[in-house]
Amino acid sequence: MSETRQVSIDPITRLEGHGKIELFLDDAGNLADAFFQIPELRGFEEFCRGRQGEDMPQITERICGVCPEAHHFASTKALDVCYDAPPPPRARLLRELLYNAYTFSDHLLHFYYLGGPDFLVGPYAPPLERNILGVVNKVGLELGAEVIKHRAYGQKIIEIVGGRPIHPVTGIPGGQSKGITPEERDEIEAMTASAVEFAKVTLEIFHNVLLTDESFTKFVSDKSQHMPTYYMGLVDETGAINFYDGEVRIVGPDGSQFAQVGADGILNLIDERTEPWTYVKIPYLKDIGWKGFEAGVDSGVYRVGPLARLNVCTQIGTPLAQAEYERFCEYFGGGPVHATFAFHWARLIEMLSAAERTATIIADPQIMEGPLRTPLGEPGSGVGVIEAARGVLIHDYALDDRGRIDDVNLIVATTHNVAAISLSIKDMAKAVIKDGNVEEGILNLVEMSFRNYDPCLACATHALPGEMPLVIDVHAADGSLRERIER
Amino acid sequence: MSALVVGWGNPIAGDDAVGLKAADAVAERVVEERLGGIDVIVTSEGGLRLAERTLGYERVLVLDARIGDAADETLSIERIAPRDGETAASATRHDGSLADALGVLRALRSTQLPAEVVLLSVPIEAPTAWSEEMSKTADAAAARLADAALRELEGIALG
Numbered sequence: 001m002s003e004t005r006q007v008s009i010d011p012i013t014r015l016e017g018h019g020k021i022e023l024f025l026d027d028a029g030n031l032a033d034a035f036f037q038i039p040e041l042r043g044f045e046e047f048c049r050g051r052q053g054e055d056m057p058q059i060t061e062r063i064c065g066v067c068p069e070a071h072h073f074a075s076t077k078a079l080d081v082c083y084d085a086p087p088p089p090r091a092r093l094l095r096e097l098l099y100n101a102y103t104f105s106d107h108l109l110h111f112y113y114l115g116g117p118d119f120l121v122g123p124y125a126p127p128l129e130r131n132i133l134g135v136v137n138k139v140g141l142e143l144g145a146e147v148i149k150h151r152a153y154g155q156k157i158i159e160i161v162g163g164r165p166i167h168p169v170t171g172i173p174g175g176q177s178k179g180i181t182p183e184e185r186d187e188i189e190a191m192t193a194s195a196v197e198f199a200k201v202t203l204e205i206f207h208n209v210l211l212t213d214e215s216f217t218k219f220v221s222d223k224s225q226h227m228p229t230y231y232m233g234l235v236d237e238t239g240a241i242n243f244y245d246g247e248v249r250i251v252g253p254d255g256s257q258f259a260q261v262g263a264d265g266i267l268n269l270i271d272e273r274t275e276p277w278t279y280v281k282i283p284y285l286k287d288i289g290w291k292g293f294e295a296g297v298d299s300g301v302y303r304v305g306p307l308a309r310l311n312v313c314t315q316i317g318t319p320l321a322q323a324e325y326e327r328f329c330e331y332f333g334g335g336p337v338h339a340t341f342a343f344h345w346a347r348l349i350e351m352l353s354a355a356e357r358t359a360t361i362i363a364d365p366q367i368m369e370g371p372l373r374t375p376l377g378e379p380g381s382g383v384g385v386i387e388a389a390r391g392v393l394i395h396d397y398a399l400d401d402r403g404r405i406d407d408v409n410l411i412v413a414t415t416h417n418v419a420a421i422s423l424s425i426k427d428m429a430k431a432v433i434k435d436g437n438v439e440e441g442i443l444n445l446v447e448m449s450f451r452n453y454d455p456c457l458a459c460a461t462h463a464l465p466g467e468m469p470l471v472i473d474v475h476a477a478d479g480s481l482r483e484r485i486e487r
Numbered sequence: 488m489s490a491l492v493v494g495w496g497n498p499i500a501g502d503d504a505v506g507l508k509a510a511d512a513v514a515e516r517v518v519e520e521r522l523g524g525i526d527v528i529v530t531s532e533g534g535l536r537l538a539e540r541t542l543g544y545e546r547v548l549v550l551d552a553r554i555g556d557a558a559d560e561t562l563s564i565e566r567i568a569p570r571d572g573e574t575a576a577s578a579t580r581h582d583g584s585l586a587d588a589l590g591v592l593r594a595l596r597s598t599q600l601p602a603e604v605v606l607l608s609v610p611i612e613a614p615t616a617w618s619e620e621m622s623k624t625a626d627a628a629a630a631r632l633a634d635a636a637l638r639e640l641e642g643i644a645l646g
Binding site: 043044046047059062063065066068109113131132133136141144145147148151152155165166167 | 532
């Protein structure tokens, strides 16, 4: 006879990737364990095998309906390596410009539309108020127009550089298929200047509204929501954050460097574990080993994403975001920062940095001159690593002698974070489920715990019904359904 | 009057591409018959991005798949109204349904929201593997979907 009870948070989702949260209670009605599942379509490797390598940037960007740019360029970068054809400076700048516009736009979306309402409006506010409408009511109607305008700016830059409004097509092995015109450059320049100002305004809102509000700061300071793990992210040769390129740096819970390797070395550092309850392979640091769903220096669990990137870098690399990063470090008394709710602040620092970076890149005269493509060598194998908005994305390809895909492996950001997300859910559920009593607010509080990571579940299709409600099933010890919480 | 026809789906998830294929057929007719004022796009983007694409159009038709009994030849036509609130009740927090996304844009006082968004959908079996091939059933459904879209467009085209 089982001595645990099961609480299922089971989204009845659109087909496009859905998650399920399993909470297991012990006999006393307290949390025993928690797992975060991501069912997915299977057989992607087989689907790709035999295709021409250069088709992969267009194929893989269809995996995700939210961040096609990340897959497009992770794929392109892998092909650069496969063909020993590093992109010339002009092409690299174009890619980085598009990519920083994507990062800016994605982080903006999360703060205003998705994660921010929890705190700007309040985590215990009624769901009908805890949304963008509540945000507008709180910070002013004029902000709404600015949000729409700057989302559109991000999309416009992606369209200009990426060659079409939806799903970029300009990334090719060894470079870019097209440049930009002087008129387009001028248009982008104006948009990036505005983006920097808007990112500054957003951080002011964060400071004035969130950092002065106990409903946010209590989650940041609550030690039960701090998780000392390893962290992984890309850094450039100066140790600064770089979303597009760099070496993979991993630091331990104490901040010391665990490893720093090029893209081709990353797969030697991690291993993947299978669990019977999920199709997703759970990565962990091979040399530390898998010790179960545990944080700490002896556990191979690591995190990626905005907080991880701030924890692995030694500087941000752009002046305004650097100043904000220093405030961040001062607030927490130095790094690494283990407060999971600090992801939100880290995300805004990155949003500012991405905006600054676009402004710097578009002002670089090299973006208008020079070759766009390096001649290709013979096909081989290659790994492309990039920072998706939500963390490290790895594309690993092997091409045959005719340039066809012989083998492929993708490790997406949310996969890196699966173990950590499970732990965060567990931490939160432990705090809110006591002696069999499931608090009314558990649904949103548990959501908030994984919303920090901005997990990407939207990696398959877009079939109806297009809804992603959450349901919590609370099962008694005998397995019977005791109550269901849904909305 | 300006209209946007959106084929929505994933071209590498089997029958989920039914909306894309239908949109391709609509695009051909738009070109052949030189219908003005109609743009056709195909996309695999999420709801929020898609909602942003609709700004500036007066009428939007979204052609999509829905999970159901693929043998059922019923074609669903529904008006999508912007929905306020509840956007936090989602498993995926960096995206939302089209109705939620339109609600977000309305809340932000967008002045460019389309007057009408119509969702036309046909049932498909849930894809279980990656594929660029659609079933014959889905092929036929795509043709019905395209015909229905063209009927909806009657009276919009500027000719």
